[in-house]
Amino acid sequence: MSESVTLLATLCLADSYSWTDFSEGAARIGATAATLQGSGVGLVEQLDHLSAKGVRQVHLVPVNLTDSVPASWLGRVARWWLEHRPDAQLEIWYTTQALPGMPAALPSREGARVLRPNDSLTSPTWEQVPAVRHHVLVCRGPRCSAKGSSGMLASLGAELHERDMLDSEVLVTQTGCLYPCNRAPVVAIQPEMEWVGPVHESDVIALADQLERYCRDGTRATNRGISPPTETRAD
Numbered sequence: 239m240s241e242s243v244t245l246l247a248t249l250c251l252a253d254s255y256s257w258t259d260f261s262e263g264a265a266r267i268g269a270t271a272a273t274l275q276g277s278g279v280g281l282v283e284q285l286d287h288l289s290a291k292g293v294r295q296v297h298l299v300p301v302n303l304t305d306s307v308p309a310s311w312l313g314r315v316a317r318w319w320l321e322h323r324p325d326a327q328l329e330i331w332y333t334t335q336a337l338p339g340m341p342a343a344l345p346s347r348e349g350a351r352v353l354r355p356n357d358s359l360t361s362p363t364w365e366q367v368p369a370v371r372h373h374v375l376v377c378r379g380p381r382c383s384a385k386g387s388s389g390m391l392a393s394l395g396a397e398l399h400e401r402d403m404l405d406s407e408v409l410v411t412q413t414g415c416l417y418p419c420n421r422a423p424v425v426a427i428q429p430e431m432e433w434v435g436p437v438h439e440s441d442v443i444a445l446a447d448q449l450e451r452y453c454r455d456g457t458r459a460t461n462r463g464i465s466p467p468t469e470t471r472a473d
């Protein structure tokens with residue numbers, strides 16, 4: 239393997255569903271591929287692999303295939319990797335602006351900068367779970383994404399924000415396939431273990447009303463915070 243490698247990385251969960259096409263496309267232009275989240279070879283795993291193969295320089299390039307997602311987390315994870323692999327002889331050049339789609343040729347290094355190690359994956363503000371009552375899982379699996387879960391997710395976030403419920407009463411998270419794909423787009427409400435679908439953008443007001451009723455009720459959910467695994471098992 240060459241001592242210098244271009245590493246293209248997708249950023250969002252939905253893009254990871256195109257992992258096979260993405261990694262093959264990267265190989266066609268002489269690059270290697272990774273994903274920041276979701277399916278495929280993760281960034282940390284790929285950096286470990288390249289380092290073990292004797293690669294000395296990586297040009298890390300963020301790529302957005304569908305949604306437009308800020309690239310900053312890619313640099314944070316790469317810096318975290320450098321922090322936790324002090325013996326690695328790998329220099330990482332990082333392009334901060336995500337490319338809109340798979341490049342037709344190896345991207346230039348113009349504007350890229352060398353990353354320095356620091357532990358950028360923790361912060362005092364990320365120590366506790368938010369004091370929400372409900373966790374809404376919005377499926378971004380292949381069927382739900384095809385049937386509009388991206389737009390529905392954006393509308394749901396905006397509606398809950400408008401009602402002052404987002405991240406205070408309700409945490410919204412996008413997930414992979416939740417299984418009842420025939421009812422796509424699917425949403426699961428926790429801790430009720432309640433699956434809802436299909437939920438289209440036009441259903442968002444009704445879903446937000448439902449969540450508001452649950453929050454007003456107040457007896458349906460207790461936020462127990464976060465515990466280490468041993469304490470959880472002792473319950």
Ligand code: FES
Pocket residue numbers: 377378379380381382383414415416417418419422423424
């Ligand atoms: S893809 Fe959404 S439930 Fe399967």
